[in-house]
Amino acid sequence: MHHDFDLLVVGDANPDVVIGPVPDPIEFGQREVLVPAGSIVLGGSGAITACGAARLGLRVAFAGRVGRDHAGGLVRDLLTAAGVACFLVTDDEAGTPLTTVLTRGSDRAILTAAGTLARTVAADVPPEVLATSRHVHSSSYFLLPRLDVPALFREAHRHGATTSLDTNDDPAGRWDTGDVLAETDVVLPNAAEARKLSRRADLVEAAAALAEGGRLVAVKNGADGGLSHDGHELVQCPTITVSTVDAVGAGDSFNAGFITGLLSELPAHRRLALAVACGALSTRAAGGTAAQPILAEALAHLPSHGTDQT
Ligand SMILES: Nc1ncnc2c1ncn2[C@@H]1O[C@H](COP(=O)(O)OP(=O)(O)O)[C@@H](O)[C@H]1O
Numbered sequence: 001m002h003h004d005f006d007l008l009v010v011g012d013a014n015p016d017v018v019i020g021p022v023p024d025p026i027e028f029g030q031r032e033v034l035v036p037a038g039s040i041v042l043g044g045s046g047a048i049t050a051c052g053a054a055r056l057g058l059r060v061a062f063a064g065r066v067g068r069d070h071a072g073g074l075v076r077d078l079l080t081a082a083g084v085a086c087f088l089v090t091d092d093e094a095g096t097p098l099t100t101v102l103t104r105g106s107d108r109a110i111l112t113a114a115g116t117l118a119r120t121v122a123a124d125v126p127p128e129v130l131a132t133s134r135h136v137h138s139s140s141y142f143l144l145p146r147l148d149v150p151a152l153f154r155e156a157h158r159h160g161a162t163t164s165l166d167t168n169d170d171p172a173g174r175w176d177t178g179d180v181l182a183e184t185d186v187v188l189p190n191a192a193e194a195r196k197l198s199r200r201a202d203l204v205e206a207a208a209a210l211a212e213g214g215r216l217v218a219v220k221n222g223a224d225g226g227l228s229h230d231g232h233e234l235v236q237c238p239t240i241t242v243s244t245v246d247a248v249g250a251g252d253s254f255n256a257g258f259i260t261g262l263l264s265e266l267p268a269h270r271r272l273a274l275a276v277a278c279g280a281l282s283t284r285a286a287g288g289t290a291a292q293p294i295l296a297e298a299l300a301h302l303p304s305h306g307t308d309q310t
C-alpha cells in the first residue's frame with residue numbers, strides 16, 4: 001500500500017487568543033484592565049498535534065472545517081506554514097471556531113465559541129487522504145458531535161491504518177464515548193480525562209481499564225510526566241525539567257510524540273519518554289506550537305540517548 005501521509009489528523013483547528021496573566025477576579029462592568037502579554041496563535045488540539053508531528057518529521061495531513069472568515073484564513077496559513085497539508089472545508093453558515101485562553105500562573109481558563117466544530121462531518125475528510133494515511137488521529141471528540149469518528153476509524157482500519165483518539169474535556173460532563181473506543185487503537189487522555197472516561201479514581205486503574213482488550217493507553221499527567229498501559233504492562237515516565245512559559249497544548253504535543261514513537265516502532269518506555277519530552281519541551285514558549293521540538297532535539301532529552309538506533 002502506498003502511503004501519502006504518515007498521519008492524518010481529523011478535528012479542531014482555531015486561532016487561540018492567549019491573554020495574561022489575568023488578575024483575580026476578572027472585572028466586568030466595562031473596566032479596561034491591562035495585562036502583560038497577548039498573542040494570536042494556532043490552537044485546537046488537532047491542529048497542535050498536527051504541527052507537532054510535522055515538526056518531528058512526519059508527513060502530516062489535517063482535515064476539518066472552518067468558516068469563510070479571517071480566522072479560517074489564519075488557521076489555513078499557520079497549518080500550511082508548519083508543513084501540514086490542509087484539507088479544510090469552508091462553511092458559509094458558521095464561523096471558524098475561536099478560543100480565548102486566559103492564563104494565570106500554570107492555570108488557564110479556556111473560552112471556546114465552537115462555530116464550525118458542531119458542523120464537522122466525516123464526509124469533510126477526503127476519502128483518498130483517509131485511504132493513504134498510515135495513522136489517523138482524532139481530537140476533541142466532545143466538541144465534534146456530528147463527526148462520526150467510529151466510521152472514520154473503521155475506514156482507516158480497512159486500509160490498514162492505526163487510529164488514536166484524544167477526547168480532551170467534555171464540556172457537558174457526560175463522558176459518553178458511544179462505540180468509538182472499540183475502533184480506537186490508542187487513547188490519549190490527560191489524568192482528569194482518564195479518570196472520567198474510565199470512571200475510576202486511581203490513575204493506574206484508570207489506565208488499565210481503558211487498555212482493556214489490548215488497547216494502548218497513554219495518560220498525560222502534567223508536571224508529573226505520563227504513564228502508558230497496553231493491557232498487560234504499565235510504563236511510567238517522569239517529565240523533564242524545562243523552563244515553562246505556559247502549558248497550552250502540551251498534551252497535544254505529547255500526542256505528536258507518542259504517535260511518532262508508535263510509527264517508528266519504538267519500545268514502550270522510549271515511546272512514552274519521547275511523548276513526555278515533546279509535551280515538556282512545548283511548554284517553553286507561549287501557545288501550543290512555538291516551542292515544539294524537532295525529532296533530534298526531543299531524542300536528545302531521552303534518558304537512554306545514544307544507546308540505540310533511534
Ligand atoms: N509544567 C510542566 N513541566 C514539565 N512538563 C510538563 C509540564 N506540563 C506538561 N508537561 C508535559 O506535557 C505533557 C502533557 O501535559 P498535560 O498538561 O498533562 O496534558 P493536557 O494539555 O492534555 O492537559 C505531560 O505529560 C508532561 O510530559
Ligand SMILES: [Mg+2]
Pocket residue numbers: 045166168190251252
Ligand atoms: Mg489535552
